[in-house]
Amino acid sequence: MLAQSNRRGWTRRQILRTWFGLTIGLTLAEACNPGGPPTLPAATSTSLATTTSTQPLSGQTARPTSKDGGRFTFSIWPSGPPSLDPYLNVSIATQEFAGFFYSRLLMSRKGPGIPAQAYELDGDLAESWKVDEDGKTYTFVLRTNARWHNRPPLNGRAVTAQDVVWSFQHFMRVSVQRSAFDIVADVIASDARTVRFRLKDTFAAFEALIGSPIFWILPREIIEQDGDATKRVVGSGPFMFDRLDRGISLRGVKNPDYYRASEPHVDEIIGLIIPDDATAMAALRAHELDFYQVAQPNVEPLKRSNPEIQYVEWEYVLMPLFYWKIDKPPFNDVRVRQAVSMAANRQEMIDVADARRGNWNNFIPWALSGWWLDPRGSDQGPTAKYFKYDPAEAKRLLAAAGYPDGLQLTLISTPDYGAAFVQRLELAQQHLKAIGILTDIRTQDYSTYISTTYRGQFEGTNTLVFGLAAPFTEPHDFLYHMFHPSGTRNNLSVNDARLSSLIDQQSRTLDRAVRKQQVFEIQRYLAEQMYCVPYGAGMRTAGLSPSVRDFFPRSDFGVGAEVVPKVWMDRA
16 A cells, blocks of 8 residues: 655755655665666766766776665656556656556667667567568567566566556556557467567557557556556566655665566665755755756756766757647637747747757657757748747737737646746746736646646636646657547647648658658648647756766656666765
């Protein structure tokens, strides 16, 4: 069962008190149970943490030998997961939570010299996989040593192909993201280790879809007994779940039977839930946190105050954006949507919120450089004007749409994405005000926001939302989920026959060069329609304590399986 708390904030004293309690408790337990674009500044690092660079670090001639043991303490969630069952919501916190404890068939490879958004796929539960010549049948062979955690009722039994089939069938019954797999005709287990996915048509993004952190293999025994995975967490991933104190911390311990050789290195993980950025920064400076994601304006001051802190940086694939109901006034008029886009001072937001280190998103984030169309470039064509900061033209468009005196709107958002996001929200509100759109901000706690507003459950008339689009690493996921009528994140109620046809066409195109041009064409079309308004985004910077080694750039929700198992602690 989950230990629960209603505490919402942290002070430095509370961190130290909780840390002391955790340390004493863990010591007693151990005694009882031994066992981007060229204009961006280059990414930087100090000490021995691995960076995105393929060049050897200064003063380092060879990679040090990893050590096992120790504790890795981090904070990645301003608020905790609203649910522990990863099928039941799309929350970043829930999916990232799942990555520590559950497995997928494939996952994103992480290691020296691999860019964050390269999305090279690696076997997770699958030791090998192939696609038939027809491009419609994918066969995955499971590892011989893949086992469930040695906890009841699974008790360390082998993970089988039947587990994968059952999980997929359950996913398609209950998951809020099930439409992502509508392309699948059927899934069968041909033997205990072999599972085949047969598709209805060719699908360029299928391997990336299987590797994305949404289809986790869940334990049939627990689901059948409990109805869902919200009360007990037993998976086959790198860590075994110990406890979640809501609003305070998460604890997991090393899975000694994990199927990936030599991983994880650390014996335990502690995830502190700290909603206040200043408190988390104080904990990082005091080395009470081994990892915290530092907002760009704080990076240089931190380097000056704490030269021993290490840094790993990568491009930020999330997309801050305005969205609304396109079938409700005033946003059912394309001129109003275009006006909001032309009021958006994207460069100012990058300069202020990202310390001038970032770029403009299109409807594909700039971090996915292989698929991103520069909204200021010549390839954007005539629709580039809708990305241009032009308050005068924005006011003219509002007047032409029947709003010469501006608008009074409700602006919904959540503060629980952190201080940097709140700063973006305040800037975006000022941009609207400059063209006569006045807004009353109505904030929601993260759990409410993700379960209602983000799912499109909000009153659309005279209402807009400032939020984030999820960090997908495949262009189809952004386009399909956000703009296709069957998409899992189509909270705008888009149902555009031409757009849907374009999205379906690129998904069936296996030639990458041809598909890239199709994705470019979609971005041009979306710029004209402006079904939502994407802002820019900057870099992500991991601040790491001096003891951390082999922390690699993160990309999607899979940090718990892709990055943390490779981390080791070089403490005296």
